[in-house]
Amino acid sequence: MACTERSNIVSKIKAIVTWFKQSCIASEEFRKATTAETKLIQSVPKRWNITYYMIQRFLELRSFINDILFRHVNAPSMLSGSDIAIVSSVLLILRPLELATKEICGDKYCTTSKIIPLVHCIFSNITSVAVKEPVAKEVQKLVLQEMTKRMGPIEHVTTH
Known part of the structure; x- marks a missing residue:
């Protein structure tokens, strides 16, 4: 749903x-x-x-x-108030990812020393977003699951 x-x-x-x-x-x-x-x-x-x-x-x-x-009678319908609330919350959840993307893409050479702090900040910021809408909560949960799956182990990488 x-x-x-x-x-x-x-x-x-x-x-x-x-x-x-x-x-x-x-x-x-x-x-x-x-x-x-x-x-x-x-x-x-x-x-x-x-x-x-x-x-x-x-x-x-x-x-x-x-x-x-x-x-305009032929115009599409405007979003409802609840739709606006949902997308506003989703943007709050995605904002840390957007900022991290800008940070990484803004550098000519992205060094690995940025990865762990960025991942930590993303997790922290997304987790701290308080959302009420069930759809936004589901987005938050999915983003955190995907981040954990892809980036969770990154802090535990050791060099040999």
């Missing part, structure tokens, strides 16, 4: 962003309502961080988006 609900919310956001990208009238209204540099971000398959940025930008601009969607 949680995976399906999470996917549905992301699909709704993608549909709204796509509608704005395809509608000249809506795009123009959006451009006038926001600053010229502010644009919606379209996610790309297989790039989790672009989906993260799409959701983040969507949440930042949701009041403008909602106003424009409301004025």
